[in-house]
Amino acid sequence: MPSMQPYANPRYFVILIAALLPVIIGLLRGRRHRNYESFVALIFIIAMFGGDKWQQGVALIAYVIWQLLLVVCYGKYRQTKNAGPIYYTVLLASIAPLAIVKLTPVFSPQPSLIGFLGISYLTFKSVQTVMELRDGTIKQIDPLFFLRFLLFLPTISSGPIDRYRRFAKDYNGVPKQDEYLEMLRKGVRYLFQGFAYKFIIGYVFGTLMLPRVAHMALMQRSAMGGTGISWALVAYMYVYSMYLFFDFAGYSLFALSISQFCGINTPVNFNQPFKAKNIKDFWNRWHMSLSFWFRDFVFMRVTFMIMKKRWFKNRVRVSQLAYLINFLVMGFWHGVTWYYIVYGLFHAGAIIINDYWLRYKKGKSLPSNRWTGALAIFVTFNVVCFSFLIFSGFLNTLWFTHAIR
Amino acid sequence: MDTKETVLNILQELTGEDLHDKMDEDIFATALLDSMDTVQMVLELEEQLGVQIPVSEFDRDQWSTASKITAQVEALQ
Numbered sequence: 001m002p003s004m005q006p007y008a009n010p011r012y013f014v015i016l017i018a019a020l021l022p023v024i025i026g027l028l029r030g031r032r033h034r035n036y037e038s039f040v041a042l043i044f045i046i047a048m049f050g051g052d053k054w055q056q057g058v059a060l061i062a063y064v065i066w067q068l069l070l071v072v073c074y075g076k077y078r079q080t081k082n083a084g085p086i087y088y089t090v091l092l093a094s095i096a097p098l099a100i101v102k103l104t105p106v107f108s109p110q111p112s113l114i115g116f117l118g119i120s121y122l123t124f125k126s127v128q129t130v131m132e133l134r135d136g137t138i139k140q141i142d143p144l145f146f147l148r149f150l151l152f153l154p155t156i157s158s159g160p161i162d163r164y165r166r167f168a169k170d171y172n173g174v175p176k177q178d179e180y181l182e183m184l185r186k187g188v189r190y191l192f193q194g195f196a197y198k199f200i201i202g203y204v205f206g207t208l209m210l211p212r213v214a215h216m217a218l219m220q221r222s223a224m225g226g227t228g229i230s231w232a233l234v235a236y237m238y239v240y241s242m243y244l245f246f247d248f249a250g251y252s253l254f255a256l257s258i259s260q261f262c263g264i265n266t267p268v269n270f271n272q273p274f275k276a277k278n279i280k281d282f283w284n285r286w287h288m289s290l291s292f293w294f295r296d297f298v299f300m301r302v303t304f305m306i307m308k309k310r311w312f313k314n315r316v317r318v319s320q321l322a323y324l325i326n327f328l329v330m331g332f333w334h335g336v337t338w339y340y341i342v343y344g345l346f347h348a349g350a351i352i353i354n355d356y357w358l359r360y361k362k363g364k365s366l367p368s369n370r371w372t373g374a375l376a377i378f379v380t381f382n383v384v385c386f387s388f389l390i391f392s393g394f395l396n397t398l399w400f401t402h403a404i405r
Numbered sequence: 406m407d408t409k410e411t412v413l414n415i416l417q418e419l420t421g422e423d424l425h426d427k428m429d430e431d432i433f434a435t436a437l438l439d440s441m442d443t444v445q446m447v448l449e450l451e452e453q454l455g456v457q458i459p460v461s462e463f464d465r466d467q468w469s470t471a472s473k474i475t476a477q478v479e480a481l482q
Contacts, residue, residue, distance in 0.1 A: 135459035280439075295440055300460050303444045319441045 004047040005117075006157045007198075007254040013191075016044065020261055024184070027263045032174045034148070037262060041153035048117065048157070056116035063097055063119065064150065067126040068143060070094050071133065075141035078133050087134045094130050098123040098333075106336050118157040120333065124293055125150050129164050131297055138164055145171075154258035158251060160269040160289035170264045180263060187260030190253045198250025205243035213239050214394065221398055228398045237389040244388055245273065248287070267292075274384075277376045279347065279354045282384055290330075299326045319355065324348045334391075343391040350383055408454060408482070409475045415449045416471055428472040433465050450474075456481040 004012060019040045026033040049057030074090045098119055104112035129146065132138040149167050175183060216232035223230040252269035259266035267289050276282035283291045302322040312318050324345075331344020366372075389395065416424050420437040424430065432438045438446065447458050456478055468474050 137459055296460070300440055300444055303441060304447065304460050307444060307448055315441065315445070322441075 003050040003053045004044070006044075006048065007194075007251060010199075013254075016258065017261070019043070020258070023263075024261055027174065027180050028177065030174055030177065032171075032263060034171075038148055041148075041151060041156075044153055045151065045156065055113065059114045059116045060118075062114065063116070063122065064147065066097065067094060067122070067150065068146060071126065071129050071141050071146055072143055074130060075133050075138075078136075079140075082134070087130075091127065091130055094126050095123065102332065102336050121155070121157070121159045121161060122150055124159075124161045124290075125164070128293070128297060131301075132164060152259075152264070154262065154264075155255045155266055158248075158255070160252055160255060160267050161293050162264075162266055162289070166267070167264065175263050183260040183263060183265075187257045190257035190260065194250045194253030194257060196250075197246045197253060202243060202246035202250050205239055206247055209239045210236070210243055214397075217394070218398065233389075233398070236392075236394060237385050240392045240394065241385040241388040244392075245270070274381055275377060276380050276384070277373065278358070278380055279350045279383065280358075282380060283347075283351070286384075294326055294330055298329055299323070302326070316355075316359075320352050323351050323355075327351070337393065337396070339390050339393050339396055343387055346387050346390060350387070408479055409471075411453055412450070412475045412478060413471060415446060415453065416474075418449075419446055424471045429470045431469045432471070433469050446474075450478055454478055454482065 004015075006012065020037075023033055023037050023040070026036075045060070046057070049060065070090055070093055074086075077086065097114055101112045101115040101119055104110075104115070129138060129141070129149075133141070145168065148171065149162070149164060152162070152167070155162060213232055213236045217228070217230060217236045220230040220232055221228040249270045256266050256268060269287055269289050271285040271288065273282055273286035276285050299322050302325050303318055306312060306318050306321065307315075312321070327344040327348035328341070329344075330347075331341040334340040334343070413424055416422075416432070419442045420432065422437065424432075430437075444460075447460065450456060451458060458477075458481065468477055
């Protein structure tokens with residue numbers, strides 16, 4: 001049996017929506033068929049790991065059992081006690097599988113045996129659950145519900161990243177009929193917007209244009225004193241940036257669309273990121289479920305701890321250190337390669353400079369009009385595209401490999 | 406000083422604005438408060454009003470205006 005990848009082709013949508021029809025009809029009549037929905041999810045997850053991907057399927061099962069054990073045991077423990085060392089041990093244990101998967105390529109040519117498609121995204125959900133158990137904002141873990149949250153089919157492979165309590169609010173209720181009709185309408189719109197983004201615009205940039213500009217840039221790898229900086233490389237930067245946005249935003253729209261059909265308001269991932277006026281604004285618009293996760297569970301926690309323990313007096317230094325940690329962790333999360341880590345450092349630097357500028361600007365009467373606004377968007381757009389060039393790994397190919405693709 | 410006045414004082418120090426007449430203005434939507442300010446606000450609330458606010462309790466929708474913050478703190482007291 002060949003494997004069936006989520007949202008890979010039109011056939012997948014036809015089969016998925018057909019399988020979800022009973023769920024949709026149920027919701028229209030004010031019922032949520034939770035068990036049937038989980039059954040469909042299970043079948044599609046099995047199909048994801050069919051054929052030669054069966055090993056990943058086994059890894060997924062082991063992963064899920066591991067995380068389930070952790071949150072259930074920690075949830076039981078947390079009802080009576082709250083020791084720091086236990087919390088950090090559980091937290092580390094929850095991150096460990098992902099850390100191993102990400103670190104394996106550094107030491108071995110073979111990918112890790114415990115890896116599978118979607119492990120990064122599942123880890124966000126598990127880690128968040130552990131942290132909220134510690135805070136006491138999640139009081140009790142229902143194992144079956146945790147599984148449904150973790151393995152919610154529409155977002156299983158690449159997000160958007162939902163939150164335990166937000167998901168529970170939707171999932172344990174049923175939308176009113178007019179609310180659900182509105183959700184269906186939104187779902188259809190997201191679906192077609194997603195088709196346009198991923199299968200048309202993303203295809204033009206990613207499949208038609210990107211290989212050509214890549215080839216042109218590689219032909220000029222000795223340009224500018226061997227740095228490979230050429231107009232073709234500049235073209236690659238913009239083409240890749242467009243491809244990255246339309247492909248990923250299209251994918252996210254599919255996940256949102258199918259979530260809406262299931263009566264779940266999965267959080268949106270993109271809000272016109274290229275209209276951002278500065279880097280801070282950009283991170284409020286780009287891969288939002290990820291950046292908000294990092295904001296709430298890394299940045300705010302780090303600043304909270306540093307300020308509470310008074311390690312630094314200066315608020316500016318605290319935020320700078322927190323930004324650095326935040327974006328460095330995000331870089332490592334993408335993968336342990338120099339270009340992901342540099343990408344993280346680049347954004348930390350950009351946001352720190354951004355903060356200096358915002359502080360300088362405060363209280364001054366600098367001109368602010370249509371033109372300065374346009375300039376801000378232009379500068380931000382180019383800084384972002386440059387960061388995507390780093391992120392693409394193409395510089396690695398350009399500088400450190402010799403085979404022409 | 407009551408809770409409401411303390412909350413308004415803390416917010417005024419952080420945002421530089423007197424929110425007495427704007428109890429229902431969304432302080433996140435108007436970008437008056439960024440993540441750093443938010444953390445500082447939580448710390449100040451904890452220190453001055455003796456409440457424990459878990460960082461993950463920080464559902465922005467429920468803490469987005471001066472009156473909501475006052476209500477949340479009073480509920481935690």
